[in-house]
Amino acid sequence: MNESEFYEEFEVFSRKRDGLPLEHRFSLTAPNKEMAYLLAKENFFRREPIKELWVVKRKDIRMMNQKERESFKLLDNKAYRETRGYTDLPKKWKEFKKEPQIEEA
Amino acid sequence: MRTIPFHQLTSDEKYEHFMERIENNEKMEAEDWMPDEYRKALIRLISMHGISEIMGALPEKEWVPKAPTLYRKLAIMAKVQDEMGHGQLLLRVVEDLIKPFGKTREHLLQDLFTKRLKFHNVFHMPAPSWGDAAIIAWLVDGAAILSQTMMLNTSYGPYGRALKRICQEESFHAKHGESLTLALASGTGKQKDMLQAALDRWWESLLTFFGPKSKQETGHSNVDISLKYKLRTKTNEQLRQEFLTKYVPKIELLGLTIPDENLHFDKSKNEWCYTEPDWEKFKMIVSGNGPESDARIDLRKNSYQNSQWVRDALKTYRENRSELIG
Numbered sequence: 202m203n204e205s206e207f208y209e210e211f212e213v214f215s216r217k218r219d220g221l222p223l224e225h226r227f228s229l230t231a232p233n234k235e236m237a238y239l240l241a242k243e244n245f246f247r248r249e250p251i252k253e254l255w256v257v258k259r260k261d262i263r264m265m266n267q268k269e270r271e272s273f274k275l276l277d278n279k280a281y282r283e284t285r286g287y288t289d290l291p292k293k294w295k296e297f298k299k300e301p302q303i304e305e306a
Numbered sequence: 307m308r309t310i311p312f313h314q315l316t317s318d319e320k321y322e323h324f325m326e327r328i329e330n331n332e333k334m335e336a337e338d339w340m341p342d343e344y345r346k347a348l349i350r351l352i353s354m355h356g357i358s359e360i361m362g363a364l365p366e367k368e369w370v371p372k373a374p375t376l377y378r379k380l381a382i383m384a385k386v387q388d389e390m391g392h393g394q395l396l397l398r399v400v401e402d403l404i405k406p407f408g409k410t411r412e413h414l415l416q417d418l419f420t421k422r423l424k425f426h427n428v429f430h431m432p433a434p435s436w437g438d439a440a441i442i443a444w445l446v447d448g449a450a451i452l453s454q455t456m457m458l459n460t461s462y463g464p465y466g467r468a469l470k471r472i473c474q475e476e477s478f479h480a481k482h483g484e485s486l487t488l489a490l491a492s493g494t495g496k497q498k499d500m501l502q503a504a505l506d507r508w509w510e511s512l513l514t515f516f517g518p519k520s521k522q523e524t525g526h527s528n529v530d531i532s533l534k535y536k537l538r539t540k541t542n543e544q545l546r547q548e549f550l551t552k553y554v555p556k557i558e559l560l561g562l563t564i565p566d567e568n569l570h571f572d573k574s575k576n577e578w579c580y581t582e583p584d585w586e587k588f589k590m591i592v593s594g595n596g597p598e599s600d601a602r603i604d605l606r607k608n609s610y611q612n613s614q615w616v617r618d619a620l621k622t623y624r625e626n627r628s629e630l631i632g
Contacts, residue, residue: 227467227468228398229394230398230401232620233624236620240394266337267338271311271312272312
């Protein structure tokens with residue numbers, strides 16, 4: 202087993218406080234999960250308290266490549282999916298208030 | 307909005323696209339396409355920084371068993387541990403960059419042992435007294451903080467994230483250094499002399515810490531490439547001037563004498579003037595021929611060899627119980 206097989210890449214995630222999402226901390230190399238966990242504690246949490254700590258093998262993560270990252274930028278205007286696509290509503294309400302619609306008998 | 311998908315670009319177009327991203331202050335990630343010049347500049351800069359963190363812990367480590375109080379011992383131990391941790395972060399960043407060249411951390415360490423991988427001039431120097439521990443922690447760290455803070459906005463994302471963490475911890479180092487210095491400066495005559503002697507020993511190294519002004523002094527400079535790709539935003543001389551502005555008044559306030567008769571602030575030029583340090587000596591030191599170079603490299607080499615059994619044990623464990631570790 203050579204060195205590049207011995208060390209595996211891990212990504213480290215932690216939750217600082219209750220109610221916060223897990224956040225990516227950094228990455229490290231270790232020969233197994235337990236060592237990765239120990240090294241993560243030593244390397245990243247010598248001071249601050251944490252609520253949660255995860256180590257994940259990088260090769261188990263489906264990451265984006267640059268082509269995918271770039272094509273994400275090409276997405277069309279998605280205003281129809283967001284509140285900013287509906288900014289004309291207050292104006293419409295105002296019109297209703299000005300001239301109350303008369304229901305047909 | 308761009309209409310050509312990235313994978314269809316030619317390499318010239320990729321370079322243009324890369325420079326456009328640099329101009330827009332976007333951050334590059336490890337897997338992004340990057341010109342070789344950029345990758346090599348990053349490897350040179352970050353491997354030197356990373357290995358300097360590790361080698362920089364060694365002169366201070368000598369003072370752990372000899373620290374005058376328990377509080378100081380705990381603080382200097384914490385600092386040594388932080389520096390080693392910074393080295394770990396930075397070498398991890400380098401590992402991802404050297405991967406396309408088929409290289410690993412093992413190669414970086416071998417390059418250190420054979421003096422191909424250089425580290426900061428200050429860490430080749432001896433630290434014979436507690437006064438040196440104070441000057442290192444106050445001024446060497448102070449200088450390092452200035453150059454690290456300058457690079458927080460670097461165009462390479464992983465380096466920027468490592469620096470953010472490093473700078474947070476360095477703010478403790480700065481306070482620690484100030485505390486050691488103020489204690490000696492307000493102590494007995496002997497303690498004040500110890501501090502002055504340490505400053506005399508360290509002044510030239512501090513002045514050369516930021517590197518030469520321009521190509522003339524050492525024959526080459528990588529600063530231009532670093533500026534072009536926004537790895538850094540200031541020149542060596544700008545950083546040195548900032549250092550002098552920040553620390554000269556404080557050093558003088560403590561009643562210490564800076565060992566340079568020519569040091570003064572020239573108001574008409576709006577800059578500090580100082581005796582030009584010996585750049586030939588600087589070049590010799592960073593090439594691994596300083597007073598402590600061999601001893602410190604040996605220390606690192608021995609430590610690496612003495613811990614080989616741990617790596618061997620983990621390797622055996624993994625080969626035999628891989629099904630359990632997963």
